[in-house]
Amino acid sequence: MKRPLIYAVLGLLSLVLIAGGGAAAWLFTLFPSTDTTIEVSGLEAPVEVLRDDAGVPHIFAKSSRDAYFTLGFVHAQDRMWQMELMRRLGAGRLSEIVGPRTLSYDKWMRTLGLYRLAEQQYQDLSKPVQTALNLYAAGVNARIKHSKRLPWGAAGMEYVFSGFSPEPWRPADSLVWGKIMAGILGRNWGDEILRARLARKLTPTQVGQLWPVYSEDAPITIAKAAALTRSMDLDGILASAPLPAGLPQGASNAWVLGNKNTTTRGAILANDPHLSFSAPILWYLASIKAPDLDVRGATVPGVPFVILGHNANVAWGMTSTQSDTQDLYVEQVDESGKKYMTPDGLKPFETREEIIKVWGAKSVKLTVRETRHGPVISDIHQEVAKAVGDKAVMAMSATFLESGDRTAEAFYNLNRAGNWETFKTALEDFQAPQSNFFFADKKGDIGFIAPGLVPMRKRGWGLVPGPGWDGETDWTGYVPYNQLPSVLNPPLGRIVNTNNKITPDDFPHFLSFDWAPAFRAGRIIEQLDTGAQSVHAAGRLQLDHVSGMAKLLLPLMLDIEPDDDLGRKAITMLGKWNARMSRNRAEPLIFSTWLLELNEALYADELGELYPEYLTLRPRFVVSVLTEHKDWCNNVNTDEPEDCQNRLLYSLKRALDKLKASYGPNMGDWRWGDVHRAQFTNRTLSHLPLLSRFVDLEVSTDGGNYTVNRGASHINDAKQPFAHIHGAGFRAVYDLEDLRRSRFIIATGQSGNPLSPHYKDMLEVWRDGRYRRLSQTASDLKGADADILVLTPVASSR
Numbered sequence: 001m002k003r004p005l006i007y008a009v010l011g012l013l014s015l016v017l018i019a020g021g022g023a024a025a026w027l028f029t030l031f032p033s034t035d036t037t038i039e040v041s042g043l044e045a046p047v048e049v050l051r052d053d054a055g056v057p058h059i060f061a062k063s064s065r066d067a068y069f070t071l072g073f074v075h076a077q078d079r080m081w082q083m084e085l086m087r088r089l090g091a092g093r094l095s096e097i098v099g100p101r102t103l104s105y106d107k108w109m110r111t112l113g114l115y116r117l118a119e120q121q122y123q124d125l126s127k128p129v130q131t132a133l134n135l136y137a138a139g140v141n142a143r144i145k146h147s148k149r150l151p152w153g154a155a156g157m158e159y160v161f162s163g164f165s166p167e168p169w170r171p172a173d174s175l176v177w178g179k180i181m182a183g184i185l186g187r188n189w190g191d192e193i194l195r196a197r198l199a200r201k202l203t204p205t206q207v208g209q210l211w212p213v214y215s216e217d218a219p220i221t222i223a224k225a226a227a228l229t230r231s232m233d234l235d236g237i238l239a240s241a242p243l244p245a246g247l248p249q250g251a252s253n254a255w256v257l258g259n260k261n262t263t264t265r266g267a268i269l270a271n272d273p274h275l276s277f278s279a280p281i282l283w284y285l286a287s288i289k290a291p292d293l294d295v296r297g298a299t300v301p302g303v304p305f306v307i308l309g310h311n312a313n314v315a316w317g318m319t320s321t322q323s324d325t326q327d328l329y330v331e332q333v334d335e336s337g338k339k340y341m342t343p344d345g346l347k348p349f350e351t352r353e354e355i356i357k358v359w360g361a362k363s364v365k366l367t368v369r370e371t372r373h374g375p376v377i378s379d380i381h382q383e384v385a386k387a388v389g390d391k392a393v394m395a396m397s398a399t400f401l402e403s404g405d406r407t408a409e410a411f412y413n414l415n416r417a418g419n420w421e422t423f424k425t426a427l428e429d430f431q432a433p434q435s436n437f438f439f440a441d442k443k444g445d446i447g448f449i450a451p452g453l454v455p456m457r458k459r460g461w462g463l464v465p466g467p468g469w470d471g472e473t474d475w476t477g478y479v480p481y482n483q484l485p486s487v488l489n490p491p492l493g494r495i496v497n498t499n500n501k502i503t504p505d506d507f508p509h510f511l512s513f514d515w516a517p518a519f520r521a522g523r524i525i526e527q528l529d530t531g532a533q534s535v536h537a538a539g540r541l542q543l544d545h546v547s548g549m550a551k552l553l554l555p556l557m558l559d560i561e562p563d564d565d566l567g568r569k570a571i572t573m574l575g576k577w578n579a580r581m582s583r584n585r586a587e588p589l590i591f592s593t594w595l596l597e598l599n600e601a602l603y604a605d606e607l608g609e610l611y612p613e614y615l616t617l618r619p620r621f622v623v624s625v626l627t628e629h630k631d632w633c634n635n636v637n638t639d640e641p642e643d644c645q646n647r648l649l650y651s652l653k654r655a656l657d658k659l660k661a662s663y664g665p666n667m668g669d670w671r672w673g674d675v676h677r678a679q680f681t682n683r684t685l686s687h688l689p690l691l692s693r694f695v696d697l698e699v700s701t702d703g704g705n706y707t708v709n710r711g712a713s714h715i716n717d718a719k720q721p722f723a724h725i726h727g728a729g730f731r732a733v734y735d736l737e738d739l740r741r742s743r744f745i746i747a748t749g750q751s752g753n754p755l756s757p758h759y760k761d762m763l764e765v766w767r768d769g770r771y772r773r774l775s776q777t778a779s780d781l782k783g784a785d786a787d788i789l790v791l792t793p794v795a796s797s798r
Contacts, residue, residue, distance in 0.1 A: 031756060032077035035787040039794045040142040042069055042135070049074055049789040050781040052772075055750035055758035056285045058786075060778050064293035068132045068304050070791055071286060072139025072169070079284060079301035079752045080143070081158040081684065083173070084166055086302050090176030091115040095358040097162050103356065103364060105242045107380045110354040111368050112183065112401060118175040121405045129412045133171035136304035140169035157753060158684050174303050178407050178432075182400030184275075185250040186433035188462070188514055189326040189396060190238060194613055195464050197234045199226035202606060209632075210603070210614065212624045213513055225464030228330050232378070237394055240380040248705070248712035248726040250275055251499045251516060252319035253542070254438045255524055256446045258493035259737075263534040266737025267440040270538040271308060271317025272728035274710050279680035279697050280759070281748045283730040287774040295415045296774040297744065298730045305411040308732065310742060313418045315734035317438040319497045321450050323512040325399040325433055327457075327475070329373045329468030330392055340371055340393070341469035347372065371395040373468055395468060397475060399453040400432035407431045410451070420447050420488055427451040428481050434511075436497050440736045448495045449486040450502060454479040454511060463513070479509045496524050498708075517620060519548035519706040535741060538733045541708060543769040549619045549706035550579040550591055556626045557594070560648045566656050567649075569667060570594075581704040581711070583673030588704065590670070592722055593659055596715065597651035598622065605637045615716040617705055673700030676711055678724040678767065680748055695754040699767050703727070733771070743771030 034051050045062040047070045052058065057074045061067040075083065088094045092109035094102035109115070122130065144166050159165060198207045204223040251274040262268050275282060286306070287296035297309015308317055332341040339346040349369040356364040369376040371393075378394040406429035413426035423439050427449060430437075434452030439445070455475040466473035485502050487495065498520035503511055527541050558575055562568050570590050577587040595617055602625055604611040625632045626644055633644040642650075663670045682695035701724050703711030712726035728747075735741040747766045751758040765772075782788070 031753065034077070034789050037790040037792060038146060040069075040073070040139075040146065040791050041794050042138040042142060043791060043793040046790055046792040048778065049791065050778060051787040051789070052776065052781060052784065053786075054285075054761060054772060055756070056287070056772065056774065057750075058287040058774070058776065058778070058781055059289065061288070061290040064290050065131070065135055067288045067290045067293055068135040069139035069142070071288065071299065071304055072136040072141075073143045073791060074286070074789075075284065075299070075301040076140045076143035076169075078750055078758075079280060080140075080166060081156040082280060082752050083140070083169075083302040084156075084158075085683065086177055086180065087169075087173040090118065090173075090180050092354070092356065095356055095364075097164060097359055099359045100361050103358065104240070106356045107364075107366055108240065108242055110356065110366055111375050111377060111380050112396075113368070113375065114179040114183070115172060115176050117401065117403070117405065118172040118179055120403060121175050121408070122171045124404055124406060125409055129409050130171070132304050132412060133174055133408070136174060137169045137171055144168065157755075161685070161688065175408055177300060177303050178405075179400055182432040183398070184243075185320050185435075186323075186325050186398065186400065187241075187243070188322075188324055189328050189398075190241065191514070192326075192328050192462060192464050193234050193238045194610075196225045196229045197238075197610060198607070198614070199223065199464075200230070201608060201610065206606070209624065209629050210621060211513070212620045213515070225466075228467060229465055232330070232392060232394065236381065237378050240377055244714075247276070247714055248274075249322065249499075249516075250320045251322075251710065251712070252317075253498045253520060253524065253708060253710070253728070254317040254319045254436070255494065255496040255528070255538075256317070256438045256440050256448070257528070257533055258446050258489065259444045260493045261528070261532055262737075263532045264735060264737040266442065266735065267444055267446050268533060268535055268538055268736065269315045269317055269438055269440040269446075269734040270542060270732070271319075271438065271734075272542055272731040273308065273318060274712065274727050275729055276726050277678060277680045277724075277729060277747065279682045279695065279748050279754075280750075280752045281680065281729040281746050283746045284750060285744055285746055285772070285774060287776075293415065297732060298746070303411075305408070306415055307411065308730065309744075310734050310739055311415060311417070312739070314423060314439060314441040315736060315739070315742070316414060316417075316423070316440075317732070317734075319436040319438075320499055321434040321436050321452070321502065321511065322499050322514050322516060323434045323450075323452075323454055324462050324510070324514065325453065325455060327373075327397045327455070327462035327473070328377075328465040329371070329395045329397065329473075330465050331371050331373070331376070331395055331468040333391055333393055342372060343469070343471035349376070369393070371468065373397045373474075374401055394465060397455075398432075399434070399455065399478075402431065402453060405431045419443070420445050423447070424449060424486070434484075436502060438495060438497075440734065442736050442739070444736070445489055446493070446495060447486070447488040448497070450484050451481065452484075454484065454509065456509065483509065485511075494528060496521050496528070498524065517549065517706065519552075519619075520708050520710065522548050523708050535733050535735045535743070539731075539743065539769060539771060542728070542731050542733070543702070544708040545581045545702040545704070545711075547579045547581050547588075547704055547707050549617070549704075550577075550581075553595065553619055553622060554579070554591070556623065557598070557648055560645055560652070562649060562652060564653070566660065566665075566667075567652055570652065570656055573667065581672060581676075581702055581707050583671065583676060583700045583702045585672055586667050586670035588672035589659065589675065589722075590655065590667070592617075592672075592704065593655040594652050595619075595622070596721060597655045597658075598647065601635075601647045601651045601654075602632050605635045606632070612716045617715055619706070671700075672702075672722075675720070675722040676701060676704070676713070676724050678711070678727070678747070680763075682754065685754065697748060697760050697763055699763055701727075701767055731766070731771070740773070740775035742775065743773055745771045 092106040256269040294312040354366040373395040410430040417423040430451040439447040499516035500518040501515040581588040680697040685695040686692040703709035711724040749758040
């Protein structure tokens with residue numbers, strides 16, 4: 001293969017790229033052809049793709065068949081490498097091109113069997129959806145074929161550096177994205193293991209206090225889990241998953257207003273999903289116009305449907321429900337190691353062999369075992385399997401691992417929904433993860449529904465790993481679709497969700513204890529209560545960065561009297577602060593650093609080596625300690641007792657000392673934006689010599705973990721606890737009175753090529769809360785000098 005040579009000269013190539021010259025000129029030939037005519041096999045009629053000044057494709061086709069084909073073609077033009085990484089991640093094949101450092105990802109994905117499920121999923125879909133997937137794949141493959149006729153590497157710069165060519169695209173490559181997202185958004189199993197690990201160090205009551213929202217019988221459940229998992233290597237099992245602890249959870253904002261609450265004559269829907277950042281960002285804007293398909297909004301390269309957007313009649317948005325759709329089970333194994341205990345006696349494991357190819361190393365053989373609950377995750381690493389022992393293993397149940405998944409069917413029909421009834425009918429096929437869907441139509445109707453499989457458990461809930469052999473915590477089915485939370489045209493004329501609780505206390509089914517705090521929702525409602533809202537006001541509200549969390553905590557934290565000038569000045573500043581997490585202010589930096597130090601002061605002594613695993617800002621726990629469970633304020637590692645006043649003073653001094661050492665003694669020079677910078681890392685090129693500074697993107701931003709403009713951080717990252725790594729990579733506001741006035745933005749740009757002007761041209765536009773419209777006509781775009789790509793059938797296929 002070419003890769004050894006490529007890596008040997010990579011440093012030199014990087015320098016040539018930076019310096020310019022012939023190599024740089026060659027790399028510019030990697031840009032896709034966007035202003036020409038290309039003959040391709042698979043189209044029924046010519047299609048025009050008009051790219052606006054931001055590189056957004058507006059597809060004008062004579063049929064939805066040709067539109068799906070063309071979307072695949074333009075996705076592959078702009079984001080083929082992103083698509084490559086996605087399908088290889090889902091299939092557990094990253095190590096084939098990267099080497100041993102991605103083995104943990106591949107072992108995890110092979111154990112879960114996501115790609116096998118995606119291949120099965122395709123067979124369960126209707127003929128029209130299969131056709132859409134096939135046409136999209138044909139469009140991707142037409143681009144791959146066309147790129148081979150161009151200068152070497154026209155499929156993408158990363159293919160040059162890695163030394164291989166893309167394989168043909170398959171429908172399962174598109175479907176596996178949904179499985180990946182379901183696994184990311186529903187990963188509450190990690191907290192199950194963390195609670196069991198903590199139960200080895202703390203009393204069950206203490207563990208329950210660490211999660212203040214849990215019910216009164218949680219300590220008993222946790223005590224049982226401690227005994228059940230005592231012999232298991234829980235640290236190793238958790239390490240088997242490739243994602244580190246403490247990452248921000250997937251989240252989102254959405255609100256929809258009926259026309260009585262708007263300044264227009266129609267409904268308004270605002271939505272911004274929150275996911276981890278990368279360069280390029282996950283999302284890709286597109287507009288599709290065909291006689292039988294008129295839809296625009298946020299697509300995902302690799303997927304043929306608009307995920308978030310509007311068609312000619314309705315608009316929709318999403319937030320994560322954060323329901324409990326994953327459980328862990330400890331399975332008893334017989335002496336042979338080939339069978340495990342069930343309520344009906346011993347049953348053999350289902351097994352399969354997976355061979356993982358590894359670039360630059362020997363292939364790795366992985367034996368995957370499955371129980372009636374799901375795959376055995378304690379088998380992933382041999383060291384963990386040995387530590388767990390021969391008598392017990394741990395298996396995972398998850399709704400996204402269930403067969404019969406027709407989620408692609410849901411999005412196909414959602415793109416065509418014309419009213420509330422067809423919208424609801426479409427979402428009946430949505431499987432995982434359970435999500436909150438918002439609806440608005442041109443008639444003025446607004447609605448909400450939370451589709452997806454929600455387990456009904458025989459007893460209890462998935463707080464901690466449960467016994468797999470007695471059936472007492474088994475899933476007995478799923479909540480019927482007609483019993484899931486749903487509302488149409490509520491009396492208040494508005495619906496708001498920011499991952500907060502969606503059900504009343506008397507709701508008959510258990511959904512979750514992991515609801516996000518309602519700080520963002522509270523702030524949105526506070527602003528909506530000021531009067532009728534416009535589309536412009538909705539956009540401003542998406543940029544709001546007042547922290548309800550700071551407003552709640554500051555009165556409890558400021559009730560101290562520091563004995564030094566710096567401390568007194570900080571208390572005075574925070575007392576006057578309006579809780580806006582503004583990038584150009586010092587107060588957000590002082591408050592956030594103090595709160596981080598306070599978290600350490602309250603529970604690092606009790607948690608010991610598990611402190612980093614539990615660490616985030618934990619506002620609900622901090623409130624509970626300062627108002628109720630004050631024993632946590634005492635440092636168990638010292639002889640003298642401490643109270644909460646002592647811990648507040650101690651943590652404030654530590655925070656100010658650190659800030660003074662980093663930014664100087666003058667508080668007026670401190671800025672939140674110095675540490676709170678949105679970071680978009682190119683997940684391939686940033687690892688290459690000298691390239692990271694050119695391919696990774698950064699910009700100072702407002703906001704924090706609990707503001708509407710969510711600037712979430714990996715708090716237990718010791719080097720960059722406040723770096724903005726997670727948030728609204730896509731924002732949209734839909735105007736149902738005139739959908740042409742709807743507005744959209746993504747965080748980086750349309751292109752995945754760092755040399756393209758569209759790699760980062762939306763970055764500051766996104767940061768500053770500006771938007772783009774996607775409803776231009778073909779004549780408008782041509783009048784604005786848009787690039788015009790014409791895809792036309794080859795002569796033999798006309």
